Amino acid sequence: MSLKVRRLAIAAPVAELIPVAVLTALLPVLLASGRGTLVYQIMEAQRLALWAGPLGGFVACALGGWWVSRGAFADAERNGLTLGVAVAGFDLALLAVSGAPFGALMVLSATGRIAGGYAGGWWAGRRNRPAAPAALRAS
Amino acid sequence: MTNRAGCLLGVVLMATPLYAHHSFGTFDLNRKVDLVGTIAGIDFVNPHSWLRVNVTAPDGSVTLYRCEMRGATVLRRSGWTPEMFVVGERIMVQGAPDRVDPHACYVNTLVLADGRTLDRYTQHAVVSTTGPSDRRPINVGPAAASSAGLPRMSSGVPNLAGAWAVEQQLMTDPRGRLGTLVPASIATQFAPGAVPKRGIAIPGSEGSGALGLLYSSYRVAIGAVSPAVIPWIDAAIARTELGRAAVPPEEQQPRNNCGTTSIIFDWYWETVVHRISQDEASVSIEYGQHGFVRTIHLDSERHPEKVAPSRAGHSFGRWDGDVLVVDTVGFLPGMLGLEVAHGPDLHVVERFSLNADGSVLTRQYVAKDSDYFVGEYRGSDITPRSPLPFVSDTCSAELNPVSANRTGDRK
Numbered sequence: 279m280s281l282k283v284r285r286l287a288i289a290a291p292v293a294e295l296i297p298v299a300v301l302t303a304l305l306p307v308l309l310a311s312g313r314g315t316l317v318y319q320i321m322e323a324q325r326l327a328l329w330a331g332p333l334g335g336f337v338a339c340a341l342g343g344w345w346v347s348r349g350a351f352a353d354a355e356r357n358g359l360t361l362g363v364a365v366a367g368f369d370l371a372l373l374a375v376s377g378a379p380f381g382a383l384m385v386l387s388a389t390g391r392i393a394g395g396y397a398g399g400w401w402a403g404r405r406n407r408p409a410a411p412a413a414l415r416a417s
Numbered sequence: 418m419t420n421r422a423g424c425l426l427g428v429v430l431m432a433t434p435l436y437a438h439h440s441f442g443t444f445d446l447n448r449k450v451d452l453v454g455t456i457a458g459i460d461f462v463n464p465h466s467w468l469r470v471n472v473t474a475p476d477g478s479v480t481l482y483r484c485e486m487r488g489a490t491v492l493r494r495s496g497w498t499p500e501m502f503v504v505g506e507r508i509m510v511q512g513a514p515d516r517v518d519p520h521a522c523y524v525n526t527l528v529l530a531d532g533r534t535l536d537r538y539t540q541h542a543v544v545s546t547t548g549p550s551d552r553r554p555i556n557v558g559p560a561a562a563s564s565a566g567l568p569r570m571s572s573g574v575p576n577l578a579g580a581w582a583v584e585q586q587l588m589t590d591p592r593g594r595l596g597t598l599v600p601a602s603i604a605t606q607f608a609p610g611a612v613p614k615r616g617i618a619i620p621g622s623e624g625s626g627a628l629g630l631l632y633s634s635y636r637v638a639i640g641a642v643s644p645a646v647i648p649w650i651d652a653a654i655a656r657t658e659l660g661r662a663a664v665p666p667e668e669q670q671p672r673n674n675c676g677t678t679s680i681i682f683d684w685y686w687e688t689v690v691h692r693i694s695q696d697e698a699s700v701s702i703e704y705g706q707h708g709f710v711r712t713i714h715l716d717s718e719r720h721p722e723k724v725a726p727s728r729a730g731h732s733f734g735r736w737d738g739d740v741l742v743v744d745t746v747g748f749l750p751g752m753l754g755l756e757v758a759h760g761p762d763l764h765v766v767e768r769f770s771l772n773a774d775g776s777v778l779t780r781q782y783v784a785k786d787s788d789y790f791v792g793e794y795r796g797s798d799i800t801p802r803s804p805l806p807f808v809s810d811t812c813s814a815e816l817n818p819v820s821a822n823r824t825g826d827r828k
Contacts, residue, residue, distance in 0.1 A: 301638035302631050318655065320637055327638040376632075377614065377641035 280353050281360060285346040290364040293342035293391070297334030298372070301327050328383055332390035339365050339391045343398020350402065358399015362392035441621040442818040443516045444485070444523035446594050452482055452510040452522070461499040462813040463488040463675075463706055464687060468502060468524065470510060484510050484522040485818065487537065489810035490689040490705060491585055494803070496541025506530040513594065525592040537593035540601075567739070568775045572697055574736050575771050581778055582690040582705070582803035594623040615643040654757060660789035663750070663758035671752060675812035677709045677728045678752045680745065680765065681782050685798045692807035693778075700734060700741070705809055713743050720746055726761060741769040753794060759786045777801050 304326055308319040342365070343358030350357045366388040373384055454472035466486040471479050486492065489499075502508075509528040515521035527535045535541070568576040587604045589596035595610030597619050612618050617633045636642050656664075671678050672686060684691065689705030700713040711729035715736075724731040724747030732745040745765045753759045763786040770779050777799060784794040 298635060302635040304638045305634040320642065323634075323638050324640050327640070331639070373639055376636050376639060378636075378639040379641070381640070383640060 280350065282346050282350060282357055286357070286361055286364065289342035289346050289361055290368065293335075293338040293361065293365045293395075294368045294372070296338040297331055297369075297387075300330050300334045304330065328386070331383055332386035335365065335369065335387055336390040336394035336397075339394030340398040340401070343395040344402045345398075347399040347402035348405075350399075352403075354403030355396060355399040358402065359392065359396045361398070362395020365395065366391040441513070441523065441619070443518075444513045444621075445516050446513045446523070446621060446623040448514050449525075450510075450512050450514040450522050452484070452512070454482070454508065454510075456502050456504050456506050456508050457481060458504055459499055459502045460813065460816055461489045461492070462811045462816055463490055463689070464673075464812065464817055466492060467816055468508075468510070468527075470508060480520060482510075482520045482522065484512055484524045486524045488687060488689075490687065490808060493808060493810070494582065494585055494688070494690070494805050495539065497535070501529065503530075511592075523593075525594055536591035538587040538591045538604075566774055567771055570695065570697060575739050575741070575775075576695055577693045577700060577741065577769060577771065577778060578695045580690050580692050580803040580805070580807045581800045582805065583685045583688045583798060583800050585688050588619075590622075596622065615641060617642050654794055655791040656757060657787075657789055657791065659760075660758050660786075663760075663789060664752070664756050673817055674814045675707055675817075677704070677707050679748075679754070679759075680711055680729060680767075681784065681796070682752070682754050683707075683709060684780070684800070689810075690803045690805050690807050691800075703807065703809070705807065706812055708809060713741075720744075726750075730763075730765070737768075739770060743767040743769065753784055753786075753790075757790055757794060759784070759789050762786055762788060775802075 304323040305319065308323055339358075339362045343361045346361050347354035347357040369387050369391060370384060373387065378384065452470055452472050454470040457469040457471045459469065460467040466489050468484045468486060470482045470484065472482055473479050487495075492498075507530045510522065510524060511526040511528075512522035512524050515523070524537055526537070529535065568578075570576045585601040586598040587601050588598055589604065589607040589612065590610040592609075595618070596607070597612050597616050599607060599613060599616075607613070610623075617636060618624070618629065620630055620633070633642070667673065672682070677683055678686070683704045683706065687706055691705045692703040694701045694703075698714070698716045700715065702711050702713070704710070709728065711732060713732040713734040715734050717733050718735055720731050720733065726747055726749040728749055728751065730745040731747040732743050734741050734743040736742075743766065745767070746763070748759065748761060748763045748765075750760045751758070753763065763784060765782060765784045767780055767782045771777065772779070778801075779797065779799050781797040782795065
């Protein structure tokens with residue numbers, strides 16, 4: 279098994295920072311929109327976060343998994359999965375340190391990241407596989 | 418993140434009504450200023466008091482500084498009086514400087530000539546004259562409850578008469594530099610500057626720079642901050658386009674200009690002392706600021722055909738068992754709460770009730786005005802009897818840092 283350690287070390291924090299940035303921007307953007315009260319905006323930010331966090335994590339990990347796994351050939355899915363697990367670990371640690379209550383957001387976040395990493399690796403693996411020789415294709 | 422971006426986020430967060438009044442304005446809590454001088458005077462007024470201090474430089478020149486303190490009524494509730502500040506006496510001020518006015522500051526701690534140390538949120542009952550042995554705020558608590566049970570009028574209905582004041586909010590750091598506001602009764606449960614488990618530090622408090630604000634936003638999004646733990650929240654209510662357009666800018670809000678906001682809001686916002694008087698025909702409520710008075714008519718169960726619009730409106734009440742149900746219409750268009758406006762068709766129903774020994778007054782309210790907001794504006798407040806008698810302190814819009822009527826020397 280060949281893990282792309284250097285790429286993983288770069289991609290994991292970046293893949294975590296992207297959805298964190300999205301979540302961080304939610305409240306200021308809602309406040310700037312001027313719609314509803316602060317309480318409404320907090321509740322709206324939390325409602326949107328239920329989607330934005332896991333979805334952003336999935337997309338970031340899928341892209342990260344694809345980037346890490348490029349050229350990994352047989353171990354592409356494993357590299358992607360490793361990235362997803364690492365980012366999910368980061369995310370759970372950050373959520374716990376920040377005082378998030380255990381709940382749907384944590385589960386969805388972790389699951390989305392792992393699935394995203396695997397999906398990115400799988401996609402890179404498909405593209406990585408060398409084309410079959412023409413003779414084999416003809417047969 | 419650049420400073421500019423941080424400032425922008427800070428402005429956005431601090432511009433929200435939650436923090437607009439009970440925040441740090443232009444004071445920079447990340448810096449400190451120490452002044453030693455003599456007391457030149459005190460403006461013991463609402464919504465903020467100001468201490469004036471003459472500071473003599475080594476070359477003999479004297480500069481007048483003015484330092485902001487809490488409002489007069491909450492200071493009285495904390496055991497402070499204007500007589501504590503004798504003109505000409507020496508005083509030491511530890512505070513935070515103003516970003517704009519080099520001769521203004523935000524009071525954190527005062528050391529009086531007799532050695533007493535007063536932190537911004539000190540409850541004077543525990544202030545020692547020998548030193549800061551206990552500088553944590555304490556709950557001064559409601560007045561002693563009646564031992565005779567629920568007080569009643571001769572007719573048998575509950576008697577709501579008395580002085581009432583919603584519980585004070587104190588910062589967890591008695592100096593007012595760190596942390597957030599919590600009810601006085603639980604303030605001692607927090608380490609100085611701590612933040613409740615699902616709360617956030619007030620934006621602008623010491624250490625809450627741009628990164629702190631970003632982290633707060635993140636914590637809000639992940640559900641680590643509950644809307645319910647934030648003090649003085651407005652109802653979570655959707656406003657109509659008309660309702661949104663009717664909200665004036667912060668500096669023009671009535672609450673920042675010594676004006677009455679509404680019969681609902683002014684009861685709990687400044688935590689001042691109110692007075693209720695009652696006879697068989699009416700209940701009179703004197704709000705502890707701006708001389709605002711409303712009368713609830715008990716001898717009628719309908720409104721007049723024509724009501725002259727006012728902030729108080731026209732109220733009639735009826736007893737539903739031991740609950741006083743009050744129906745009010747006839748309002749002048751204005752603000753109902755922090756950022757919810759209303760028009761002339763506002764209709765408010767309140768339910769007042771006492772607890773078993775008459776020491777706590779509970780009010781539930783429902784307001785409707787479909788032109789300005791969607792659905793019902795609901796809420797409730799719980800108000801203990803006040804150990805401090807009713808007092809209506811002077812309000813000065815000119816001395817309010819957020820007021821549109823400011824005429825001070827802020828540059």
